[in-house]
Amino acid sequence: MLRIAVPNKGSLSGPAAEMLHEAGYQQRRESKELRIVDPVNEVEFFYLRPRDIAIYVASGQLDIGLTGRDLLIDSGAEAEEILPLGFARSTFRYATKPGTISGLADLTGKTIATSYEGIVAAHLAEHGIDASVVHLDGAVETAVQLGVAQVIADVVETGTSLRNAGLEVAGEPIMQSEAVVIRRTGADADDPKVQQFLRRLQGVLVARTYVMMDYDCRVEQLEKAVALTPGLESPTVSPLHNEGWVAVRAMVPAKEAQRIMDDLYDIGARAILTTAIHACRL
Ligand SMILES: Nc1ncnc2c1ncn2[C@@H]1O[C@H](COP(=O)(O)OP(=O)(O)OP(=O)(O)O)[C@@H](O)[C@H]1O
Ligand SMILES: O=P(O)(O)OC[C@H]1O[C@H](OP(=O)(O)OP(=O)(O)O)[C@H](O)[C@@H]1O
Numbered sequence: 001m002l003r004i005a006v007p008n009k010g011s012l013s014g015p016a017a018e019m020l021h022e023a024g025y026q027q028r029r030e031s032k033e034l035r036i037v038d039p040v041n042e043v044e045f046f047y048l049r050p051r052d053i054a055i056y057v058a059s060g061q062l063d064i065g066l067t068g069r070d071l072l073i074d075s076g077a078e079a080e081e082i083l084p085l086g087f088a089r090s091t092f093r094y095a096t097k098p099g100t101i102s103g104l105a106d107l108t109g110k111t112i113a114t115s116y117e118g119i120v121a122a123h124l125a126e127h128g129i130d131a132s133v134v135h136l137d138g139a140v141e142t143a144v145q146l147g148v149a150q151v152i153a154d155v156v157e158t159g160t161s162l163r164n165a166g167l168e169v170a171g172e173p174i175m176q177s178e179a180v181v182i183r184r185t186g187a188d189a190d191d192p193k194v195q196q197f198l199r200r201l202q203g204v205l206v207a208r209t210y211v212m213m214d215y216d217c218r219v220e221q222l223e224k225a226v227a228l229t230p231g232l233e234s235p236t237v238s239p240l241h242n243e244g245w246v247a248v249r250a251m252v253p254a255k256e257a258q259r260i261m262d263d264l265y266d267i268g269a270r271a272i273l274t275t276a277i278h279a280c281r282l
């Protein structure tokens with residue numbers, strides 16, 4: 001049975017459970033459940049604090065974990081990212097009161113509050129900056145106002161939390177994060193159960209980002225039409241009962257679907273339809 005760590009709280013937990021559900025896995029019914037078994041898919045899910053997941057996976061007790069890239073790196077655990085999942089996207093950045101810092105060197109001698117000491121210590125060391133780091137559990141933005149630190153290093157998504165605290169970002173982002181699948185560093189890459197799990201999640205990612213497009217076009221326009229809808233490998237082209245016409249079917253990126261429909265229409269394609277993809281294996 002594959003043993004998988006899933007975030008039990010915070011920004012990662014809802015979208016992670018949703019993705020696993022879309023991939024056909026049973027998920028817990030209430031938030032107090034710490035472990036469930038999905039016997040049909042031969043998977044056991046452990047609901048753990050997001051920050052602890054890399055540690056469990058590195059210990060070898062769990063095969064796979066879903067966590068944030070920033071949390072993985074911060075933990076320093078012997079685990080590695082094997083699939084980015086595209087949700088909980090954020091940057092990790094320094095922020096201060098406006099005008100305090102103009103470059104990284106200005107961090108020297110400052111006190112930096114953060115919940116991610118591992119990332120900050122490594123970043124400071126890498127740039128040879130001598131600053132003190134104070135660990136706070138959360139709501140780090142308030143640390144400057146209350147005088148606990150002059151600088152914070154925290155997760156920034158929309159920037160709303162920073163603005164509300166009267167802070168602005170300083171310097172370039174330390175890193176870009178998103179939810180990721182991790183496994184123990186050096187674990188067997190060919191484990192068929194792990195491979196099947198990853199294929200299912202990749203199927204969800206594709207189903208979320210692509211739609212199926214069908215249309216009819218004149219044979220003379222086929223090459224132009226296929227250039228607009230090359231599909232992932234190659235589109236399916238079938239003859240129509242009306243001579244001189246073909247039906248074409250191809251996957252297209254959902255974000256570009258409307259533009260592609262306009263372009264197809266302009267070259268004479270008709271009966272252009274898009275439909276959602278609910279699941280897929282590439
Ligand atoms: N506003 C946000 N937007 C996107 N991702 C976020 C956001 N806040 C936190 N994350 C991501 O969530 C993960 C942290 O999860 P964690 O549960 O520790 O914190 P949280 O979501 O802030 O919840 P909590 O309420 O417990 O502080 C990290 O990978 C982080 O990048
Ligand atoms: O740029 P934004 O869109 O404002 O998002 C970033 C904020 O979201 C998270 O905070 P959360 O609400 O989880 O509180 P926390 O600080 O206690 O973790 C994160 O720690 C930032 O504070």
Ligand SMILES: [Mg+2]
Nearest residue numbers: 010011138139
């Ligand atoms: Mg938080």
